[in-house]
Amino acid sequence: MSSSIASSSSSSSSSSKKEKKISLKTSDGEVFEVEEPVAMQLEIVRSFFADNEDVTEQTVMPLPNVSTAAMHGILEYCRAHEEFRRRMPEAAPEEEVRAFEAGYVDRKSNEELKEMILAANYLNISKLLDFLTGVAAKRIENKSVEYVRAFFGVENDFTPEEEANLRREYEWAFEGVDED
Amino acid sequence: MDITVVLPEECISRIISFTSPRDACRSSVVSPAFKSASDSDAVWERFLPSDYQKIISSSISSSSTLFSLSKKDLYLYLCHNPVLINNSTMSFSLDKESGKKCYMVGARRLSIAWGDTPPYWTWTDKRLLPESRFAEVAELNYVWWFDVKGRIETKTLSSKTNYVAYLVFKFAESRHGFETRPIELSVYLEVSESKTRRSKRVLLDPPRNTPRLYQHRGDGWMEIEMGEFFNELGDDGVVVCSLFDFHGFNTIEMNSKQTEIIRVLGQRSIASSFLSRSSNPFKNGKEDVNDKAKKRVSCVSLSEFLDQKLHKNSVLPKTVQDKSNPFRIPLHSRNAGGSTDEKLEIKKEGEEEKNKVLDKVVFEQFKHSSTEKRDAPDELESPNEDRLKESRKRRNPFAGSDDKLPTRRPFVVLGDDSKYKRKGRRESLISNKKTRPPYNHYANGSGWWDCGMEGVDDEEVGYGEVWEGVGSTTFGGIEWH
Numbered sequence: 001m002s003s004s005i006a007s008s009s010s011s012s013s014s015s016s017k018k019e020k021k022i023s024l025k026t027s028d029g030e031v032f033e034v035e036e037p038v039a040m041q042l043e044i045v046r047s048f049f050a051d052n053e054d055v056t057e058q059t060v061m062p063l064p065n066v067s068t069a070a071m072h073g074i075l076e077y078c079r080a081h082e083e084f085r086r087r088m089p090e091a092a093p094e095e096e097v098r099a100f101e102a103g104y105v106d107r108k109s110n111e112e113l114k115e116m117i118l119a120a121n122y123l124n125i126s127k128l129l130d131f132l133t134g135v136a137a138k139r140i141e142n143k144s145v146e147y148v149r150a151f152f153g154v155e156n157d158f159t160p161e162e163e164a165n166l167r168r169e170y171e172w173a174f175e176g177v178d179e180d
Numbered sequence: 181m182d183i184t185v186v187l188p189e190e191c192i193s194r195i196i197s198f199t200s201p202r203d204a205c206r207s208s209v210v211s212p213a214f215k216s217a218s219d220s221d222a223v224w225e226r227f228l229p230s231d232y233q234k235i236i237s238s239s240i241s242s243s244s245t246l247f248s249l250s251k252k253d254l255y256l257y258l259c260h261n262p263v264l265i266n267n268s269t270m271s272f273s274l275d276k277e278s279g280k281k282c283y284m285v286g287a288r289r290l291s292i293a294w295g296d297t298p299p300y301w302t303w304t305d306k307r308l309l310p311e312s313r314f315a316e317v318a319e320l321n322y323v324w325w326f327d328v329k330g331r332i333e334t335k336t337l338s339s340k341t342n343y344v345a346y347l348v349f350k351f352a353e354s355r356h357g358f359e360t361r362p363i364e365l366s367v368y369l370e371v372s373e374s375k376t377r378r379s380k381r382v383l384l385d386p387p388r389n390t391p392r393l394y395q396h397r398g399d400g401w402m403e404i405e406m407g408e409f410f411n412e413l414g415d416d417g418v419v420v421c422s423l424f425d426f427h428g429f430n431t432i433e434m435n436s437k438q439t440e441i442i443r444v445l446g447q448r449s450i451a452s453s454f455l456s457r458s459s460n461p462f463k464n465g466k467e468d469v470n471d472k473a474k475k476r477v478s479c480v481s482l483s484e485f486l487d488q489k490l491h492k493n494s495v496l497p498k499t500v501q502d503k504s505n506p507f508r509i510p511l512h513s514r515n516a517g518g519s520t521d522e523k524l525e526i527k528k529e530g531e532e533e534k535n536k537v538l539d540k541v542v543f544e545q546f547k548h549s550s551t552e553k554r555d556a557p558d559e560l561e562s563p564n565e566d567r568l569k570e571s572r573k574r575r576n577p578f579a580g581s582d583d584k585l586p587t588r589r590p591f592v593v594l595g596d597d598s599k600y601k602r603k604g605r606r607e608s609l610i611s612n613k614k615t616r617p618p619y620n621h622y623a624n625g626s627g628w629w630d631c632g633m634e635g636v637d638d639e640e641v642g643y644g645e646v647w648e649g650v651g652s653t654t655f656g657g658i659e660w661h
Contacts, residue, residue, distance in 0.1 A: 118187060136195045154211045166209045
């Protein structure tokens with residue numbers, strides 16, 4: 001039933017001793033066995049296990065708002081940061097972290113990015129959420145209104161008059177906008 | 181394409197809060213939901229300076245009203261409406277693009293040499309100068325020693341931001357001196373002046389057909405860039421913006437230009453206003469009439485000035501006391517006599533006529549002093565060789581400055597930015613000052629002389645080196661953008 005991807009975690013050299021694992025089930029039914037320190041970065045998981053005394057290691061926690069694809073991305077990020085923390089408990093190696101994050105996000109399409117933002121928001125991983133929303137912010141910075149609408153898949157519900165008024169009000173904000 | 185993921189408003193807000201005020205305003209046009217997200221306090225709280233509450237709290241008038249605004253409205257308000265802080269001696273505003281802090285240091289908060297000595301400077305009530313944001317502006321009547329400094333704590337400025345300081349001023353109509361005397365504009369850290377000092381010499385009121393370095397602000401004032409300063413962490417102590425060797429000013433503004441990284445912050449001006457009128461020392465009394473006539477004429481010809489000075493010197497030294505002499509000599513005594521009346525006129529003019537440049541005189545003085553010695557001798561020599569010897573510094577500067585200024589300086593001085601040159605000049609100036617025994621002009625009450633302060637006995641024009649009369653100008657203040 002469970003396809004445990006967790007154990008094949010990226011270069012985690014720490015798995016010699018047997019670690020406690022936590023099972024997380026995504027919206028499409030896939031179960032991830034996740035090392036406890038990594039899973040505890042997910043605030044929703046941490047509070048679930050902290051608040052419910054009757055849960056055991058065998059309990060599979062359902063995460064109905066998280067897709068399998070998003071879960072892969074999130075676990076990749078959380079495992080990398082757990083690795084950084086394990087190696088340097090005092091202070092994360094900033095340059096390494098930055099290099100990892102840059103490479104990590106470069107591979108993500110806008111849709112994947114939004115999906116992960118949604119998941120990170122639901123899972124309440126504030127560090128990851130700040131990082132991802134910051135990336136999204138860079139992708140829409142200095143872009144036209146039309147570009148932003150397409151980026152977020154938003155319908156324009158303003159009447160033409162309303163939109164014209166707003167454009168007039170914030171005329172200064174429309175100078176020098178990038179080409180789409 | 182997959183079904184588009186729809187993010188909740190809180191995520192949209194979070195994303196927008198990582199963009200910029202410009203992007204946030206534009207995002208409000210995307211859709212009603214986006215408008216709600218991008219107008220939220222969560223977004224604009226991040227754009228406001230972290231210590232904005234503390235800053236606004238020091239504003240007597242408007243803090244309660246301001247705190248009732250939404251964060252976005254507050255932000256936009258602060259961009260367009262500078263708030264008076266620190267007992268209304270400074271104003272605070274935000275750069276619209278970046279949200280960086282901008283300040284203007286009002287004239288009352290500037291250190292103005294002789295600023296409280298009426299013949300030299302006059303403090304003009306705001307009622308006479310409605311375009312001033314401060315209660316008072318400083319009006320320069322005439323001065324020998326033009327020395328204005330504005331100070332601001334780097335910890336109050338936004339960090340990792342490149343600031344630019346601007347002098348905010350306006351000219352009185354009958355200004356005199358600023359067209360020929362370059363003024364030294366510098367910006368430096370107070371604790372490490374020698375290392376950080378950057379200065380340039382500028383003609384505030386350059387002759388026609390010469391590029392003008394000042395710009396009209398659109399609010400009745402003019403501004404000229406004094407220098408830049410990069411505020412790393414705000415732990416560099418005090419930044420000083422200095423005007424030196426002037427006759428008259430209106431305002432010094434410090435604006436912060438952001439570096440590439442930060443973008444350019446809006447330019448803000450700190451207005452301290454001074455009106456300076458033509459330069460003439462106090463002693464005008466006797467010679468005032470003549471002086472006035474001369475002054476008016478003299479604006480054009482240095483030789484006349486020199487002659488006048490020489491005459492004055494010869495006459496004044498004997499007759500006039502030490503104090504009186506220095507003033508008369510350096511500045512054109514003309515102004516001194518008529519200074520009061522003229523001042524009033526000037527002020528009005530200054531207010532009304534922003535464009536007119538009154539005073540160009542002072543700046544060049546230093547140069548003159550150094551060069552004057554060489555050049556001036558010829559001119560001066562004719563009048564009095566003894567003077568040259570005795571008051572080389574004093575006399576020469578004046579004579580030299582006057583004579584030379586009209587012709588040479590205008591061309592040379594304007595736009596002179598080279599740091600090296602500046603430094604050299606400064607050094608030379610400083611050295612001059614040092615070499616000459618510091619005479620306490622303040623004590624005399626006559627004016628400032630660094631270099632050539634000779635004994636009171638010396639009535640020679642020597643003082644003129646430092647400052648001849650400076651025409652009238654008004655300083656609004658110094659702005660940091």
